[in-house]
Amino acid sequence: MIGPELMGIDKxxxxxxxxxxxxxxxxxxxISLQLGRGEAIGLVGESGSGKSMTLRCVLGIEPRxxxxxxxxxxxxxxxxxxxxxxxRRVRSGRIALISQNPHAALNPVLPIETYLLEGMPEIRDxxxxxxxxxxxxxxxxxxxxxxxxKAFPHQLSGGMLQRVVIAGxxxxxxELLLADEPTTALDVTTQAEVAAILDEKRRxxxxxxxxxxxxxxxxxxxTDRLAVMRYGEIVEIxxxxxxxxNPQHPYTRMLMSIRPTLDGIRPAAPASFGAAPHQEIGSxx
Amino acid sequence: xxxxxxxxxxxxxxxxxxSMIVFGALYLAPGSPEQFLVQGRTVSPEVLDAxxxxxxxxxxxxxxxWNWLSGLFTGDMGRSLLxxxxxGALLASRIPTTxxxxxxxALLIIVxxxxxxxxxxxxxxxxxxxxxxxxxxxxxxxxxxxxxxLMAVFSVGLGWFPVFGAGEGAVDRVWHLTLPAxxxxxxxxxxxxxxxxxxxxxxxxxxxxxIAVARGLPKRIILWRHTVRNSLLPVTTAVGxxxxxxxxxxxxxxxxxxxxxxxxxxxxxxxxxxxxxxxxIALIMVIAFGVVNLLVDLLYTVIDPxxxxxxxx
Amino acid sequence: MTTSETxxxxxxxxxxxxxxxxxxxxxxxxxxxxIGMACVGLVAAVVLxxxxxxxxxxxxxxxxxxxxxxxxxxxxxxxxxxxAGRDIFSRLIAGARTSLLGPLIVVGATAVAGSAxxxxxxxxxxxxxxxxxxxxxVLFAFPSLLLAILGVAIFGPGLVTASIALAVAYIPYSARxxxxxxxxxxxxxxxxxxxLQGINGFTITVRHILPNVxxxxxxxxxxxxGYAIVDLAALSFLGLGIQPPEADxxxxxxxxxESLQQGFPEQSLYAGLCxxxxxxxxxxxxxxxxxxxxxxxxxx
Numbered sequence: 021m022i023g024p025e026l027m028g029i030d031k032x033x034x035x036x037x038x039x040x041x042x043x044x045x046x047x048x049x050x051i052s053l054q055l056g057r058g059e060a061i062g063l064v065g066e067s068g069s070g071k072s073m074t075l076r077c078v079l080g081i082e083p084r085x086x087x088x089x090x091x092x093x094x095x096x097x098x099x100x101x102x103x104x105x106x107x108r109r110v111r112s113g114r115i116a117l118i119s120q121n122p123h124a125a126l127n128p129v130l131p132i133e134t135y136l137l138e139g140m141p142e143i144r145d146x147x148x149x150x151x152x153x154x155x156x157x158x159x160x161x162x163x164x165x166x167x168x169x170k171a172f173p174h175q176l177s178g179g180m181l182q183r184v185v186i187a188g189x190x191x192x193x194x195e196l197l198l199a200d201e202p203t204t205a206l207d208v209t210t211q212a213e214v215a216a217i218l219d220e221k222r223r224x225x226x227x228x229x230x231x232x233x234x235x236x237x238x239x240x241x242x243t244d245r246l247a248v249m250r251y252g253e254i255v256e257i258x259x260x261x262x263x264x265x266n267p268q269h270p271y272t273r274m275l276m277s278i279r280p281t282l283d284g285i286r287p288a289a290p291a292s293f294g295a296a297p298h299q300e301i302g303s304x305x
Numbered sequence: 306x307x308x309x310x311x312x313x314x315x316x317x318x319x320x321x322x323x324s325m326i327v328f329g330a331l332y333l334a335p336g337s338p339e340q341f342l343v344q345g346r347t348v349s350p351e352v353l354d355a356x357x358x359x360x361x362x363x364x365x366x367x368x369x370x371w372n373w374l375s376g377l378f379t380g381d382m383g384r385s386l387l388x389x390x391x392x393g394a395l396l397a398s399r400i401p402t403t404x405x406x407x408x409x410x411a412l413l414i415i416v417x418x419x420x421x422x423x424x425x426x427x428x429x430x431x432x433x434x435x436x437x438x439x440x441x442x443x444x445x446x447x448x449x450x451x452x453x454x455l456m457a458v459f460s461v462g463l464g465w466f467p468v469f470g471a472g473e474g475a476v477d478r479v480w481h482l483t484l485p486a487x488x489x490x491x492x493x494x495x496x497x498x499x500x501x502x503x504x505x506x507x508x509x510x511x512x513x514x515x516i517a518v519a520r521g522l523p524k525r526i527i528l529w530r531h532t533v534r535n536s537l538l539p540v541t542t543a544v545g546x547x548x549x550x551x552x553x554x555x556x557x558x559x560x561x562x563x564x565x566x567x568x569x570x571x572x573x574x575x576x577x578x579x580x581x582x583x584x585x586i587a588l589i590m591v592i593a594f595g596v597v598n599l600l601v602d603l604l605y606t607v608i609d610p611x612x613x614x615x616x617x618x
Numbered sequence: 619m620t621t622s623e624t625x626x627x628x629x630x631x632x633x634x635x636x637x638x639x640x641x642x643x644x645x646x647x648x649x650x651x652x653i654g655m656a657c658v659g660l661v662a663a664v665v666l667x668x669x670x671x672x673x674x675x676x677x678x679x680x681x682x683x684x685x686x687x688x689x690x691x692x693x694x695x696x697x698x699x700x701x702a703g704r705d706i707f708s709r710l711i712a713g714a715r716t717s718l719l720g721p722l723i724v725v726g727a728t729a730v731a732g733s734a735x736x737x738x739x740x741x742x743x744x745x746x747x748x749x750x751x752x753x754x755x756v757l758f759a760f761p762s763l764l765l766a767i768l769g770v771a772i773f774g775p776g777l778v779t780a781s782i783a784l785a786v787a788y789i790p791y792s793a794r795x796x797x798x799x800x801x802x803x804x805x806x807x808x809x810x811x812x813x814l815q816g817i818n819g820f821t822i823t824v825r826h827i828l829p830n831v832x833x834x835x836x837x838x839x840x841x842x843x844g845y846a847i848v849d850l851a852a853l854s855f856l857g858l859g860i861q862p863p864e865a866d867x868x869x870x871x872x873x874x875x876e877s878l879q880q881g882f883p884e885q886s887l888y889a890g891l892c893x894x895x896x897x898x899x900x901x902x903x904x905x906x907x908x909x910x911x912x913x914x915x916x917x918x
Contacts, residue, residue: 576856
């Protein structure tokens with residue numbers, strides 16, 4: 021059920037300043053996007069198209085040498101102009117991030133329990149917090165809750181750890197979920213499981229989501245709309261059906277045409293068509 | 306557990322081999338063992354006999370080694386070739402000073418080195434630049450020179466600290482050992498401050514810290530629990546190595562400040578060619594060095610769960 | 619392998635060691651900056667003093683007049699005199715010789731022995747490597763200075779014995795680093811190819827592996843030189859290295875201690891400053907020419 025607008029990205033631009041020459045390398049060029057409450061939108065594109073950087077801008081964690089302009093309206097406030105303590109509270113309770121590599125995302129010397137408890141600053145009592153952590157783990161399909169709570173990140177598999185991250189993400193019942201290629205680093209069977217859990221939890225809690233991926237099919241399965249990105253721009257937005265059946269932009273059309281299916285691989289596109297100027301064609305869909 | 310046992314065995318093996326070197330060094334010297342031990346001094350026949358007995362020079366080599374080694378374990382380290390004092394007693398009276406000095410220096414390294422490194426790494430700015438500059442300087446200054454500079458400025462010049470000796474009683478001892486401990490620890494403090502600062506800066510750019518920021522954790526927690534705590538892992542190894550190295554640096558400082566520790570005794574014994582004492586002290590230092598290194602390794606397994614849990618402890 | 623590839627391997631194997639590029643003098647000047655050039659000048663001056671200083675000194679560094687003790691700086695005695703009336707400035711210049719010569723011996727011996735051991739271990743592998751590894755482990759159990767002192771205890775004090783003894787203490791560290799670099803080379807296809815062609819081990823090692831390990835050896839030697847200056851000075855300070863009345867910076871620090879305690883710190887301080895300046899200058903040059911120098915390696 022898609023509600024009124026929760027977030028609007030308005031002409032977001034980002035450039036990275038080269039430390040030696042001082043030149044500004046453009047990464048995001050005038051991104052604009054609206055997202056309603058409970059709506060999930062997918063950001064698809066190749067590596068280097070700016071998908072992850074967009075997410076980082078929303079949270080305000082873009083690289084230090086980045087120059088950013090534009091507004092990010094969240095529930096009526098421009099996140100980019102919030103003072104740091106207010107922004108911290110937004111990050112803490114209203115927006116959650118799930119990143120690509122859970123083993124890098126968690127502090128390797130702290131047990132899972134600490135990780136989860138950190139995300140629950142509002143619960144003062146330690147025992148209550150621990151109980152809630154256990155509940156959350158069960159909700160994401162983890163059965164041996166006690167063992168996992170005491171474990172360290174390196175002792176858990178990628179899929180397990182990503183479930184833990186999801187548990188942590190939903191613990192504060194955020195309004196917006198930012199998922200940055202959450203299943204890319206997992207093996208195929210685990211990918212499906214984790215994507216399913218993520219999708220289920222999101223819908224249960226009515227959270228909005230921006231789902232970044234280079235996998236068109238995956239995006240189509242978990243989102244309401246798709247935004248196709250290339251060279252730091254959004255070239256087309258539409259529902260998965262619209263994109264599939266009636267792609268407007270030549271780039272989108274190219275993406276649709278080269279996707280391998282069980283029927284066979286269609287003719288390859290010219291090497292430089294879709295990639296950013298400095299890159300070779302990487303992980304096409 | 307198994308890890309600990311394996312490391313102890315390895316240490317034992319190395320120590321035995323080292324003891325053989327310390328023991329065998331005597332025979333590397335030019336001339337016969339007796340000539341070397343006596344070093345051209347005129348001695349009475351009784352003393353000569355005593356030396357032959359002490360070193361069991363009439364027995365075959367392996368027996369000599371065994372006698373020497375087992376003697377050490379029972380506390381009989383022979384007699385000083387010069388003063389005929391019991392070496393064991395001599396050492397026992399002087400070890401406390403060396404231990405105090407080393408402990409004091411270790412404390413300074415940990416608190417000063419890590420503290421300055423954290424200051425530089427977390428505050429940045431002027432503090433950071435001062436620390437980097439000072440540490441560059443500290444690395445180039447040898448311990449004994451630092452000792453003399455400190456002596457010149459604070460003892461002779463300002464008169465705040467005594468020039469030599471180790472003092473009586475706890476407080477007096479601390480006062481006497483302050484300059485020596487400072488001199489001993491200065492190069493290490495410089496290095497550790499540098500390493501700590503680098504580790505903190507690198508850790509603050511790691512992904513898990515970025516994620517912690519993304520989760521909206523309070524700045525204080527991100528700084529201490531995630532950045533500083535993690536950066537201490539590589540720092541601990543370095544600190545451990547430097548503390549183990551205090552064993553060797555100690556004798557230079559003891560000599561400069563005329564402290565009655567075993568380091569100064571070692572130097573004096575070498576100067577006076579009293580080899581029995583040299584051997585005993587060398588062996589003790591090797592043992593101490595090995596034990597401290599082992600402790601540092603163990604400490605590392607305790608603080609890094611990745612290492613600990615892999616070893617099955 | 620090109621120089622840059624070799625440097626890359628060396629950097630990967632010993633990330634704490636700077637790689638000194640060979641044929642890039644022009645670039646070196648740019649990378650050094652003003653301070654760097656000043657350091658080069660200082661080191662050059664020291665080397666000059668070491669080589670020809672003894673012929674140019676205004677006074678005989680070993681002879682002093684009792685009436686001239688503890689004089690302050692003046693036109694005749696630029697840096698004053700010590701407790702035996704000897705001119706400090708002359709002694710500093712003359713002292714440069716032993717202060718640099720000793721470390722040179724140390725570094726040379728370490729490089730030769732360390733490389734030989736490492737290359738032998740790498741080439742023969744297996745039991746030889748394991749055995750040499752054990753031997754090195756035992757040497758590692760001794761703090762460097764202690765080994766040096768033991769050596770001096772046996773063979774007597776003096777420049778040569780102290781230098782050799784110190785070299786023995788440095789060899790394990792040098793051998794270990796060179797071994798890891800050489801090991802990578804050893805398993806590269808071109809070495810296997812040479813082996814299959816029937817070329818004998820010694821030739822392969824010298825003709826093929828050695829040149830690619832050379833950069834690492836050079837780098838290690840530069841770092842060791844700085845440590846050797848300090849360690850040898852320490853030995854002289856303890857009376858176990860250069861013997862009086864020769865001039866040597868470490869020895870001068872020791873000689874000047876009594877004077878210092880009486881309020882005449884000149885001899886000790888100036889000698890110490892020479893050591894610090896030389897070592898710091900060399901470290902700075904090394905850092906600028908190749909990246910981050912070995913900050914944090916303690917072998918004491």
